[in-house]
Structures are given as structure tokens and as C-alpha cells.
Amino acid sequence: MCRNGMTHNPYFKEFPNKCRAGCRTFYAAARLMAMLILSVLLIAGCSRQEEHIVSVPAGENILHLFNWNNYIAPETVKRFEQSCNCKLARDYYSDNEEMLAKLAAGAIGYDLIVPTGNAMDTLIRQGVLKPLDKSLLPNLKNINPTYLNSAFDPGNKYSVPYAYTLTLLGFNQEKVKELGLPTDSWAIIFEPKYLEKIKGRVTVLDSQRELMAAALKYLGYSVNDANEEHWQQARDLILRAKPYWAAFSNTSYVKELAVGNLWVAHGYSNDMFQAALDARKTGRKFSIGYSTPKEGAVLSLDSMVLHQSGMRPDIAHQFINFMLDGKNSAELTNLIGSGNPNMNAIQFIHPEIAGNKAIFPDGELLIRLEMLQDLDRKQRRLLSRLWTEIKLRNL
Amino acid sequence: MIKDSTKANHTAKWLVSGPPLLFLLVFFVAPSIIMLFTSLRFPGEFGGLAPIAAPAEAVSGEYGLTLETYQFFFSDILYAEIFLKSFGVAAASTLICLIMAYPLALLIARSEKRFRNLMVLLVVLPFASNFLIRIYAWMIILGPESVLSHFINTVLGAFGIAPVTLLFSPFAVLVGMVYVHLPFMVLPLYTNLEKHDPALLDAAQDLGADAWQRFWRVTWPLSLPGVFSGSALVFIPVLGMFAIPDILGGTGDILVGNLIKDQFLGTRDWPFGSALSIMLTLAVLAITGLAAWFAQLATRQRSVTETE
Numbered sequence: 001m002c003r004n005g006m007t008h009n010p011y012f013k014e015f016p017n018k019c020r021a022g023c024r025t026f027y028a029a030a031r032l033m034a035m036l037i038l039s040v041l042l043i044a045g046c047s048r049q050e051e052h053i054v055s056v057p058a059g060e061n062i063l064h065l066f067n068w069n070n071y072i073a074p075e076t077v078k079r080f081e082q083s084c085n086c087k088l089a090r091d092y093y094s095d096n097e098e099m100l101a102k103l104a105a106g107a108i109g110y111d112l113i114v115p116t117g118n119a120m121d122t123l124i125r126q127g128v129l130k131p132l133d134k135s136l137l138p139n140l141k142n143i144n145p146t147y148l149n150s151a152f153d154p155g156n157k158y159s160v161p162y163a164y165t166l167t168l169l170g171f172n173q174e175k176v177k178e179l180g181l182p183t184d185s186w187a188i189i190f191e192p193k194y195l196e197k198i199k200g201r202v203t204v205l206d207s208q209r210e211l212m213a214a215a216l217k218y219l220g221y222s223v224n225d226a227n228e229e230h231w232q233q234a235r236d237l238i239l240r241a242k243p244y245w246a247a248f249s250n251t252s253y254v255k256e257l258a259v260g261n262l263w264v265a266h267g268y269s270n271d272m273f274q275a276a277l278d279a280r281k282t283g284r285k286f287s288i289g290y291s292t293p294k295e296g297a298v299l300s301l302d303s304m305v306l307h308q309s310g311m312r313p314d315i316a317h318q319f320i321n322f323m324l325d326g327k328n329s330a331e332l333t334n335l336i337g338s339g340n341p342n343m344n345a346i347q348f349i350h351p352e353i354a355g356n357k358a359i360f361p362d363g364e365l366l367i368r369l370e371m372l373q374d375l376d377r378k379q380r381r382l383l384s385r386l387w388t389e390i391k392l393r394n395l
Numbered sequence: 396m397i398k399d400s401t402k403a404n405h406t407a408k409w410l411v412s413g414p415p416l417l418f419l420l421v422f423f424v425a426p427s428i429i430m431l432f433t434s435l436r437f438p439g440e441f442g443g444l445a446p447i448a449a450p451a452e453a454v455s456g457e458y459g460l461t462l463e464t465y466q467f468f469f470s471d472i473l474y475a476e477i478f479l480k481s482f483g484v485a486a487a488s489t490l491i492c493l494i495m496a497y498p499l500a501l502l503i504a505r506s507e508k509r510f511r512n513l514m515v516l517l518v519v520l521p522f523a524s525n526f527l528i529r530i531y532a533w534m535i536i537l538g539p540e541s542v543l544s545h546f547i548n549t550v551l552g553a554f555g556i557a558p559v560t561l562l563f564s565p566f567a568v569l570v571g572m573v574y575v576h577l578p579f580m581v582l583p584l585y586t587n588l589e590k591h592d593p594a595l596l597d598a599a600q601d602l603g604a605d606a607w608q609r610f611w612r613v614t615w616p617l618s619l620p621g622v623f624s625g626s627a628l629v630f631i632p633v634l635g636m637f638a639i640p641d642i643l644g645g646t647g648d649i650l651v652g653n654l655i656k657d658q659f660l661g662t663r664d665w666p667f668g669s670a671l672s673i674m675l676t677l678a679v680l681a682i683t684g685l686a687a688w689f690a691q692l693a694t695r696q697r698s699v700t701e702t703e
Contacts, residue, residue: 097442097660097663100441100442104443122441126441200539200560206641207661208657208661208662242646242647243646245646246560246562246563246645246646247563247644247645247646248646252534252642259540260540261538261539261540374441376440377437377438377439377440377664380438380662380663380664381438381467381662381664381667383662384657384658384661384662384664384667385467385471385473387657388473388474388477388649388654389473391646391647391649391653392473392476392477392480392647392649393473394647
């Protein structure tokens with residue numbers, strides 16, 4: 001049930017149900033090995049690329065979907081297969097890097113992929129996507145225009161928004177109220193005057209980009225600001241707050257929030273949804289709330305795109321149009337609490353999710369959400385050094 | 396005739412040492428060369444490596460080989476600090492493992508033969524469940540609401556000492572490291588201690604040595620090879636470990652393993668990750684080399700004093 005960690009921290013993504021940080025660590029290590037072996041093969045001169053051809057029996061209608069784990073409701077799949085009289089063959093990935101690596105290693109035959117913004121950007125720049133035929137997508141009108149026309153794909157030549165996650169603040173509602181802490185601002189994880197009341201009960205994401213994004217937003221900059229001076233200001237802000245944090249955590253915060261060990265956590269909206277659900281199901285005396293800070297936050301938008309090697313663009317378009325239908329799109333949100341860019345879907349979403357301003361921010365806040373863009377290699381190296389400093393040093 | 400036997404000897408030597416040599420060549424030398432090569436290249440735009448030769452349509456970009464990555468490594472004392480810290484943690488883990496494993500190994504080796512195998516089995520038993528699950532169990536044991544935490548803090552409270560948090564601390568990392576690597580210390584020690592001839596101890600006793608002298612002058616020197624191999628089996632894996640600091644560590648518990656992992660998964664900087672690995676390999680080789688040299692020196696001195 002945990003499609004949590006989205007995007008930019010490729011390390012912690014999604015794993016089959018209930019699989020948390022450790023298991024991801026393990027998978028990440030396994031993937032790392034695979035990548036290294038791959039590079040060995042490349043360097044050793046095995047130029048003959050192995051092609052993972054997805055077998056397509058002749059005469060059958062099969063759509064090959066390459067998607068995140070647990071990122072489509074089972075009933076949606078069933079209904080689609082009935083409506084198109086075809087079969088949906090699914091393959092999964094747990095983070096964008098893994099998906100990119102698999103494609104780079106020569107996997108072909110996928111009709112549809114659901115990458116996050118910056119990974120989609122990579123695919124577009126590599127020239128491996130097929131442009132969409134919008135005449136086949138009448139339901140495209142259902143998508144909220146705010147989520148169209150992103151910097152990655154101006155004019156949505158290649159992509160249609162699928163669902164999104166926000167990076168925000170989750171908290172123990174009773175504790176936060178008792179201590180009189182603000183929950184609508186990043187100040188709660190950066191300002192010592194608030195932090196001293198919750199020392200050791202706060203975690204932040206173990207992700208260079210996500211934590212820097214929160215700090216940059218709090219300082220009033222863009223999440224994609226690459227100005228070194230601004231980065232240093234963000235580093236100092238983080239170092240000042242660090243002594244009060246319990247840990248950098250990408251996944252264990254879900255459980256720790258739900259059992260009451262943590263009072264405030266910086267994390268992904270899907271995870272907070274899960275934590276709130278867990279706390280409610282186990283009958284805790286407190287409840288978990290989450291909110292998107294007023295300064296703005298990171299938005300991770302996943303989109304459906306057509307891969308060049310797909311054999312059935314006709315069914316792929318059918319699928320996209322099907323998923324653009326409000327009811328089908330709402331089923332995913334009801335399952336995992338993901339954000340939904342589909343205006344028609346709102347009526348089918350459980351009211352307590354649809355009414356949640358943290359998942360569906362309105363007006364003013366919506367403008368302050370930003371998608372992370374990739375850094376170039378020099379910036380990546382600099383940020384990594386800054387991150388090492390953050391981990392190693394104290395102010 | 397003599398010639399023939401030396402020839403056969405020669406072939407036998409190769410037959411015996413060939414497979415391990417081949418193993419080293421394939422699984423150590425070759426990867427190290429690849430790593431060295433990788434560390435000299437430029438990182439690719441989307442991760443991975445930049446091509447060596449510029450593609451025809453390339454307008455700009457950097458191709459070929461470079462020392463830039465090593466310059467970056469030496470440009471900041473930060474990385475040296477992480478190396479030092481990791482070596483410190485590895486040394487501490489090794490020492491604690493040794494102190495805890497030695498009595499256990501001795502106990503197993505000295506107990507009745509029919510119990511030994513069972514006891515060894517019990518030492519290895521934790522391997523039956525996944526390493527990460529066991530680390531997660533420690534999260535629960537050390538957590539703020541755990542029985543252990545409550546107990547320790549009640550005791551501390553009685554003495555008027557402020558409560559401590561066990562989880563997410565350097566202490567938790569050390570606990571995890573020692574816990575996971577303890578069997579790697581016990582097993583080589585046991586294999587060594589088990590082979591000791593009990594007659595030696597009897598002889599020492601007959602010559603008037605007390606229990607401590609029997610241990611310090613007989614058992615301990617004989618067990619040194621076991622101590623060295625156990626220490627190597629603990630020290631080196633701890634040095635590269637990243638999962639334990641990730642899961643049990645707090646905001647400051649980064650080790651060189653985490654840094655290397657980050658280069659591949661977070662930063663997508665393969666050359667820098669490779670450069671860090673190369674430096675780590677060199678450091679480990681230097682340390683094991685030094686240790687071997689000291690060990691040799693020690694045994695030589697001992698044999699000299701004994702002959703005197």
C-alpha cells in the first residue's frame with residue numbers, strides 16, 4: 001500500500017506492500033550491483049546489447065504498461081480489460097532511475113510508461129518517446145490546466161498527467177496543538193524556537209534535493225535555485241536545525257508517526273495518508289494530520305507517455321483516455337491518497353480525501369508548488385559535497 | 396628424476412594456487428581496474444558515464460579521461476574526515492566484537508564435543524533471518540517507547556541524570572555493527588581455538604603456570620591467527636556498511652559507505668563514487684599490509700626471545 005517516496009530520491013521508492021526503508025536499501029544495493037555489472041559489460045566491450053523483447057503473441061490485443069508498484073487500482077485494470085477487449089500486461093519499477101536504467105539496457109516493447117517530471121524530461125531529451133495523437137484523447141479536457149504545459153513538456157506533446165505527490169509536513173495533531181506549534185509553515189522544522197519543544201521527535205527526508213527544496217522555499221527561493229550562495233544559506237539553516245532532528249528518514253517516519261514516537265515529519269503526501277490511516281486503524285489516542293506549508297513545496301507529477309518501441313499505440317491511447325475518465329482516475333486516489341490532476345475525478349473521490357487541502361491545495365498555494373528539475377553534473381557534485389557537510393558537521 | 400619431481404611439484408603448485416588466483420583476478424583485480432577507469436571519466440548527463448569519444452553531433456560537453464574527480468576529492472578536508480570517522484567506527488566495532496567473541500569461542504571450544512556443533516549452529520542461527528529484518532528489530536528494541544529505553548531512563552532518572560535516546564545515535568550504529576558482525580568473529584576464533592592441543596595447557600600447569608599465565612602465554616599467542624582473520628572479517632565489511640547507519644543512525648552518522656552509495660543512487664556521479672571506492676580500497680590494503688607486517692614482526696620477536 002505504500003507508493004510513497006516518489007521522485008527525486010531514486011533510492012527510496014516504492015516496494016511491494018509494506019516494504020520500508022531497509023528493504024529498499026537492499027533492493028537499491030541489488031540494483032546498484034546490476035548497474036555496476038552492466039557497466040562492466042559495457043566496458044569489457046560487449047557491444048552487443050541484450051534486448052529484452054517483451055513477447056507479443058500474434059493476433060492478441062495486449063497493452064504493455066510499465067508502471068510504479070501499486071499505482072493502479074485492481075478494479076480499474078479489470079474494467080479496462082473488459083472495455084477494450086484486451087489484456088493489460090504490467091511490469092513494475094520502484095524508482096525512476098531503475099526504469100531509466102532498464103530502458104537504457106535495451107528493454108523494449110513497453111507501450112506506456114509513467115515517469116515523474118525530471119525522468120520524463122530525460123526520456124524526451126533522449127528522443128525515445130512517441131508524440132501523442134490528441135484527437136484520440138477527448139477526455140484530456142478533464143485535466144486541470146494547472147498541471148498541463150509543464151517545463152518538461154511544453155504543450156504536452158508527449159505526456160498526460162496521471163497523479164501527483166506533494167512533499168509536505170505530517171504531524172501528531174494532538175501534540176502540535178498542545179505545544180502551540182504552527183503547522184502551515186516550514187518554520188516548524190527549521191526554527192529553533194519551535195524545534196526546542198519537539199527535540200528528538202522530528203525527522204526530515206534523507207534526500208538532498210527534497211530537504212534543500214524545503215530550506216530554499218522557507219528562505220523564499222525557488223526549489224530549482226542553483227545559486228551557490230543561496231545553497232549555502234540553506235545549508236546554514238539546515239545545520240542550525242539539525243541538532244533538534246532525530247534523524248534523516250525516508251520511510252521509517254511513516255510507522256514512527258503512526259505509533260506516536262514522532263511528532264513532526266517532513267515527507268511525502270502518500271506516506272502521510274498511510275500513516276494517518278494506520279493510526280486510525282490501530283485505534284491510537286491521537287490522529288495524524290498533514291499540511292502543505294504556505295511557503296510552497298515540491299510537487300512530483302507522474303505522467304503517462306508512449307515509448308517509441310511500443311507495438312500498440314492504438315490501445316495505449318485508449319488506455320490514456322480511459323484513465324482520464326474521472327471515475328477511473330479517482331480509484332487510484334481512493335486507494336493510496338495520491339493527488340489527482342483530474343477535475344472530473346473529484347466527485348468520485350472520498351470526501352475526506354477530496355476535502356484535504358494538503359492533497360488538493362487551492363488557489364494561492366497551488367502557484368507556490370514547484371517540480372524539481374535535474375541539476376547538471378557540476379551542480380550535482382557541489383550539492384553532494386554540501387550534503388556531506390550537512391551530514392558530517394555541526395554549526 | 397629430480398627434475399621430474401620438481402616439475403610435478405610445479406604443476407601441483409599451480410593446480411592448488413590457480414583457482415584462488417583466478418578468483419582474485421576475476422573478482423578483485425578486474426573490478427578494481429574497471430573502477431579505476433571509471434573514476435577517470437566524466438559523469439554522464441543523465442547519470443552513468445559520459446562517452447569517451449565525443450559523438451559526431453555533440454556541440455559541447457566533456458569527453459575522454461580526467462583527474463578532475465581526484466582533484467575534487469583532495470580539494471576538501473571533508474572527505475578525509477569521513478574516512479577517519481569510518482575507520483574509527485570500524486576499529487571500535489572490531490574491538491568490541493573481539494572482546495565479546497573471544498570468551499564465547501573459548502567456551503564453545505572447551506565444551507564437550509557433542510555440544511559444540513549445536514553451539515556453533517546457534518551462533519550462525521541469526522543468519523537464517525534476513526539481515527534487514529534483524530536491524531529493524533533493533534529499531535524496536537532501542538526505540539523511545541521500548542522496555543530497554545524505559546528501564547535505562549528510569550535508572551538514570553533515579554540518579555538525577557537526564558533521559559537518553561538510544562535509537563538514531565552513534566551508539567545505535569555501533570550496536571547494529573557489532574550485532575551483525577559478531578558471528579564473523581566467533582567462527583574463525585572457534586576454528587582456531589578448537590585445534591589447540593589440551594596437553595599444552597596441562598604441561599603449562601605442570602610447570603607451575605596459573606590460569607592467567609596459561610591463557611596469556613599459551614592460548615592467546617596460539618590464537619592470534621584466528622584473531623587476525625576474525626578482525627579482518629569484521630573490520631572490512633563494517634567499513635563499507637551503509638544500511639546500518641542509514642536505519643539506526645541519527646543526523647550525523649554518515650560513513651564512507653553511505654557516501655559511496657549516495658554517489659551512485661542520489662547524485663548519479665559514478666566517477667566520484669569510483670574514486671571514493673578506490674581510495675577506500677587503497678586505505679584498506681595499506682592497513683592490512685601494516686597489520687600483516689606487525690604480526691610478522693611480533694612472531695619473529697617472539698621466536699627470537701623463545702630461542703634465547
